[in-house]
Amino acid sequence: MAAAASLTEPTVLAHTKSQLFPEDDSDSYVVADTQFARDKWVEDREIAAEVTSALAPFNHVRVGSGYPDLIGVRRLEAEYLAVDRLGDEPPLVVVEAKGRKRGGVDVQRGIVQAYDRLGEANVAFVSAPAGAITATDRTLARQLNVGVLGVEADGSIEVLERPRVVGNRTAEEATAIRFQASAQGVADRNFSLNHPKNYLAVPLALAHDRDHRALLEAHVVSAVDGAIDGAAFLGLIDERGASYRLTSLGQEVVRFALREYPALDDALAAFEQWQRSRKRFRDLAPRWGQLARRVVFEYPATELLVTELQTMHDDGLGRPSLVDLVTWLHEQHPTFTVELFLRGDEDVRERALTADGELRTPVLEEGASYHSPTVFQLKAMLFHAGILTERGSEPTNLDPRTDEWGLCEPLSRRR
Structure with a gap:
């Protein structure tokens, strides 16, 4: 316990991030506050390079009246929550970390800071060295619906108090984190192709009765996976396990094609003619260019x-x-x-x-x-x-x- 109580705030936060937001979860996104990107912490103690690396990326995100140490979006396991989450979207999670500094570990201040974030977040935690958390701290946290995480010296974490998930409004700054955690965010997942025609063709191929991958490769682009991923980022298709379904926007693309051409085969043949063209799409195919404008504006x-x-x-x-x-x-x-x-x-x-x-x-x-x-x-x-x-x-x-x-x-x- 004594060793755990000596943990600094950046180290506490790094251990907490590794537990709440594991690197192998591709459907989550999290940032640490920019104050943790500097070389030294309080009392001129250096922040170890491995701690800084573990906490990256950094951003300064306002939630409530301040800036949480950690903010992210992820579907948390049941062990962290008192009740099931609300709705279909993963919760917006904030963490306030406290570590050793001159005068001790101010866990209660961390609890109050975490509580302030609940006006815009769905779940709030305070994370601190396990040996510094008292029964009084836990009682206050329960009253304020703040989760409590006790961090040991070896990096392991015990969930001492489990918070309830709450529904709330999401301010613009926190919305940016939700954006990154969504299928349309630019972090880790991205547009790999730079022409909208490659994405517009995906709904046509999926609506066809032949294999959609073979159609895309034959008529549109060889980078089939990139075309499919980009169509998902633009909201044209939804992934359902190993298959895909057209969204309402994707269905409208198919309807447009069937108004312009006798059949989907004819529409896909037109896409084949546009391969390797450097001309602006709006000028090359004006009506398709207008449709592309509408679709891109939905991003x-x-x-x-x-x-x-x-x-x-x-x-x-x-x-x-x-x-x-x-x-x-x-x-x-x-x-x-x-x-x-x-x-x-x-x-x-x-x-x-x-x-x-x-x-x-x-x-x-x-x-x-x-x-x-x-x-x-x-x-x-x-x-x-x-x-x-x-x-x-x-x-x-x-x-x-x-x-x-x-x-x-x-x-x-x-x-």
Whole structure:
């Protein structure tokens, strides 16, 4: 117990993350607060490199009146919860960690901080060295519906108090974490193809009575898995075990094709003619380009980007660079901006964000700092759909200072 009580806050948090959000769970997403990305903790104690690596990626996410140490989305096992979760979506989970520092371990403060987050989160925990948690702490946590996790020196965790899952409103900043945990997030899963036609063809192949993979490979693209994954990210299909079903949006794509062509075979033959074309899709196939515009606009990030680019245009910045855009967006939507644009690895987030979550501009000028799915594939699709003026570039070929993010058809102020 004495050894556990000496654990520092970053170490407590790293052990907690490994238990609540195991790396092999691909359907979850979690970030640690940017304060843990620095080299030293309180009392000038260094944060071990393996602890920093375990806590990455970092972001500064406001929930309630403050910034939780850990925030993520995951379906928790029954051992962590007092009752079953509510609804079909996995809960938004926050953790406040407390560790040893001069004056002891302030577990009660952690409980109160975790309770404050319940206005916007579904589940809140306090995590602390097991030997520092008292009976009084546990009583207070039960009264406030805060879970209590006791961390031992070897990293094992005991669930001392199990919280109930609560329903609540989700603020915009926490919504960004939900976005990353969804099938449409850019973390770990992404658009691997940069042309919307590859995704529009997937519902047609699934609606056909022949093997959909063979049809896609023959008429559309050899990277069949990438096409199917992208169709899911765009909300055209849902995965159901080993099979797929069309969403309402995907069904509308099939209806459109059957209005344009006598049969699905004829529609797929048209896609074959478009292979390897460098021409903007809106110009190559105008009606399909309009459909692509509608589908791409359904992607959660698109409306945010278009809205803010229009506002920038209204303020006299009609053709902003990538650096201009990210700097602007971060002022309005900080969490979403970091998750959408900046790579999640430890090095990029640590260098790009201060402990208070502010951006360091020099890092934004490096192409390698950015998510390829956003600056290359998503931007290319927005170009093909006639939304942006320029196509995307791979981060290795990207100069963020000159990479243009302008709207093709900005509205005038008077409209």
